[in-house]
Amino acid sequence: xxxxxxxxxxxxxxxxxxxxxxxxxxxxxxxxxxxxxxxxxxxxxxxxxxxxxxxxxxxxxxxxxxxxxxxxxxxxxxxxxxxxxxxxxxxxxxxxxxxxxxxxxxxxxxxxxxxxxxxxxxxxxxxxxxxxxxxxxxxxxxxxxxxxxxxxxxxxxxxxxxxxxxxxxxxxxxxxxxxxxxxxxxxxxxxxxxxxxxxxxxxx
Numbered sequence: 757x758x759x760x761x762x763x764x765x766x767x768x769x770x771x772x773x774x775x776x777x778x779x780x781x782x783x784x785x786x787x788x789x790x791x792x793x794x795x796x797x798x799x800x801x802x803x804x805x806x807x808x809x810x811x812x813x814x815x816x817x818x819x820x821x822x823x824x825x826x827x828x829x830x831x832x833x834x835x836x837x838x839x840x841x842x843x844x845x846x847x848x849x850x851x852x853x854x855x856x857x858x859x860x861x862x863x864x865x866x867x868x869x870x871x872x873x874x875x876x877x878x879x880x881x882x883x884x885x886x887x888x889x890x891x892x893x894x895x896x897x898x899x900x901x902x903x904x905x906x907x908x909x910x911x912x913x914x915x916x917x918x919x920x921x922x923x924x925x926x927x928x929x930x931x932x933x934x935x936x937x938x939x940x941x942x943x944x945x946x947x948x949x950x951x952x953x954x955x956x957x958x959x960x
Contacts, residue, residue: 795927795935797898801859801885804872809885811933818854818936818956819929823901825862825920826874831941832924833878839926840879841945842952850953856882861903862920863892899927928952930959 800810820839824832836858843851856879860866863886866874871884886892896903903922911917924941926948936955939948 795898795900795938796929796933799885799891799895799898801887801891801895802868804868804875804884806868809883814855814857814929815933816931818931818952819857819927819933820854820952821857821859821899821927821929822925823859823861823896823899823903823922824924825860825922826866826870827862828920835924835926835941836875836878836882838943838945838948840882842948843879843881845945846949846953850956853956854952858882858884859895859899859901860884860886860892861896861901861922863887863889865916901925928955 796811798811800808803809820843822832822835822839824835826832839856843854843856846854858871858875858878860871866886868886871886875882875884885895887895901923903920906919906921907913907915908917926939926943928936928938928951930936936959937951939951943951
């Protein structure tokens, strides 16, 4: 077996191992958790208006959250569009109690200006959050989000041509910032809307 083949096998095994570990963690919390899961916590970031915000600024309403990045070619825009569409087909009184929030995992490229241009494409009430590498890392850690920079072979470490590997879950957080449930990648807007409405009715 060649060295290149062995490295490829080890890389695949690592990715599968990370995914399995994360999935087992999520299965342990269950999708219908009532807030006991250790997902969510304090954060300090900057929104698309350049204002510093913390978890306290979102209290009083539910949060529908997603971690991704603006350079993402497919998964992130798909999930953010699902979030926006789900909000639009919910009863208005329920939708008005939810703040859709996009957290970046790529603060080096996702500036305030980039976030400000990006989030309105998905919903007019969506809040985009960025910050320093340390701030965004702390937020991702609080929400148990996996991410890692993926640099193409042959590119230098300081290249801007990279992707971000990351977990892809939409989290529903309650009025106190506690975890309620999650939605897997591929959930339809209709199923997300139904799941959110049911969870809020049960939780309130």
